[in-house]
Amino acid sequence: MLNFDYDLQSVQETRNLARQAKQAQTELAQFNSEQIDKIIRNMVKVAEENAVALAKLAVEETGFGKVEDKVFKNRFASTELYQFIKPMQTIGVIKEDKINKVMEIAEPVGLLMGIVPSTNPTSTTIYKSLIAIKARNGIVFSPHPSALKCTLEAAKLMNDAAVAAGAPANIIGCISKPSMNATNELMKCDEVAMIIATGGSAMVKAAYSAGKPALGVGPGNVPAYIERTADIPKAVRNIIASKTFDNGTICASEQSVVVEECIRNQVMEEFKRQGGYFMTPEETEQVGRKLFNRGHAMNAKMVGRSAADIAAGAGISIPPGTKVLLGEQQGVGEQYPLSYEKLTTVLAFYTVKDWHEACDLCMKLLNNGGVGHSLSIHTETPEMAIKFAEKPVFRILVNTASTHGGVGVSTGLAPAFTLGCGTWGGSATSDNVTPMHLINIKRVAYGIKDVTENGNSSYATGDAQQGGSGGTVSEDRIQALVNEVMSLLKQRGDC
Known part of the structure; x- marks a missing residue:
């Protein structure tokens, strides 16, 4: 009652x-x-x-x-x-x-x-x-x-x-x-x-x-691709700053890190140096189970928590001062829980052979719950940024922290906490609102074209009368009408 x-x-x-x-x-x-x-x-x-x-x-x-x-x-x-x-x-x-x-x-x-x-x-x-x-x-x-x-x-x-x-x-x-x-x-x-x-x-x-x-x-499931020409220390610094900002509660924050084989070891060492902890497969599984309920619905108790809180909740030990937890994933979907959006201080980590494979993987990640939102790329090759601009997202954030870039702190985008995902993501707008x-x-629109000129009135008089009386229209007359219509279209700039 x-x-x-x-x-x-x-x-x-x-x-x-x-x-x-x-x-x-x-x-x-x-x-x-x-x-x-x-x-x-x-x-x-x-x-x-x-x-x-x-x-x-x-x-x-x-x-x-x-x-x-x-x-x-x-x-x-x-x-x-x-x-x-x-x-x-x-x-x-x-x-x-x-x-x-x-x-x-x-x-x-x-x-x-x-x-x-x-x-x-x-x-x-x-x-x-x-x-x-x-x-x-x-x-x-x-x-x-x-x-x-x-x-x-x-x-x-x-x-x-x-x-x-x-x-x-x-x-x-x-x-x-x-x-x-x-x-x-x-x-x-x-x-x-x-x-x-x-x-x-x-x-x-x-x-x-x-x-x-x-x-x-819509949701964000932002992949962060570190391309081989990237400034690796800067890229890692931006990703950690973004993912730890308010403990990852902004939907524009990075969810997965994608790196090429040729720089994998450098990137991993840089993450470790700056406060990242790479979990073992067993620890990754434990954290994954703790982060999600009912498939990939996130456990509210783990949202916006520090790496230390996540580790304690999952029953794993991490070094003091750890800022983010990283878990290697071999695929995308139900069997790989870290491939989904995680509004907390946990990142999925992927290794690919080259940018082609990175493209394919980013597409899979976006289709796993982030289409239309954002994608992050770290590169010193402008052409590569353009290639990734072809992905189905409306914010391609280059060489910046994704959280700060998406909401307009570190980029020239409009300052906003409502980030449209366009029709691709089921939104009515692709803009920062x-x-x-x-x-x-x-x-208020004034008339600028006289519709009584150029013989327009003939459409409603002579031709109608001919058609109404059952008469035929000559080929010359048809050609004349076509010429009149084309002339009008040219005046309007339609052809």
């Missing part, structure tokens, strides 16, 4: 949040650029002031990751993001083509639903709040139950900061009594215009099946 009561309360709360946020968004839609920027600046200020407290709360509640890295993510999702989105035109006339006489005008999408993962709860909440408000949208969050407190606190801070700077009350909301029924209610309620889903595959699929526009992201994905664009 108690569960039934909780469920009813959860659904009713969700309905109230959606109605309040929609009303607030209707008011926000009338704000100008100066008003919106004032609101966002205050949100960024509050996010900065609370970056440490939110990071501590997230680690304390979920057990995932590291406080110092979550602090970085909170600041990246606020200050760095603001610098990137500040010049974006998301209100009023955003483009005017004076030659073709088309004017583009930005309009908000409306009320958004934000699905927040337990791995990056506070930074994702800050990020989605900012890009929503920048585009004059409201947002209501559906938190992961295991990250409820920290997500609620981040959403409250963002809402209070926005309201203090002039935004309508309740412009940012968050479910405080999470349940599947509440999440489904929010997904399907009339007030929500679009869903931004960051989380597990099941949740993303549910978002896409809700019957309304959704921006979802920004406010530009959260606006509608209306177009």
